[in-house]
Amino acid sequence: MSAIEIRPGTLEEVVQVVEQITEFARKETTDSLALRLDDKQGVLVLVALEGEQLLGFKIGYQIDQQTYYSWFGGVSPAARNKGVAQKLLDRQEAWVADRGYRGLKVKSRNQFPSMLRLLIRNGYQIEDFESVDPLRESRIHFIKSLVDLK
Helix, strand or coil, X not given: CCCEEEEECCHHHHHHHHCCXXXXXXXXXXXXXXXXXXXXXXXXXXXXXXXXXXXXXXEEEECCCCEEEEEEXXXXXXHCCCCHHHHHHHHHHHHHHHCCCCEEEEEEECCCHHHHHHHHXXXXXXXXXXXXXXXXXXXXXXXXXXXXXX
């Protein structure tokens, strides 16, 4: 088994991974992703690969001079429980900290317990909760201080 590589990626590569993830109700296209990112600063698109196989992705952008937002990410079902999400998170945090951001924000949903556990295990704190019906769709807002990571 070859090593997992994390590198900058393209929106086309992200869409290839999104197509594998059944939990995403909305299937993104390169156009829908580009539209969301069009007016954003500091956009980072990361992909995880093993050999030529795309395993996961993480996209983020700047909220303001101090804060970065980890907007969208996922790992293909075949690659789960192999540390892919952790490697993507580590690379994104390092990139964000290297650029002087002081905080990293992310939202997740109740329906993604493994993501919630990953965030909590990595020092993210809950800062808000958006209650939605059904409850599994509710959004949990997290923040992590990056001041001590440098």
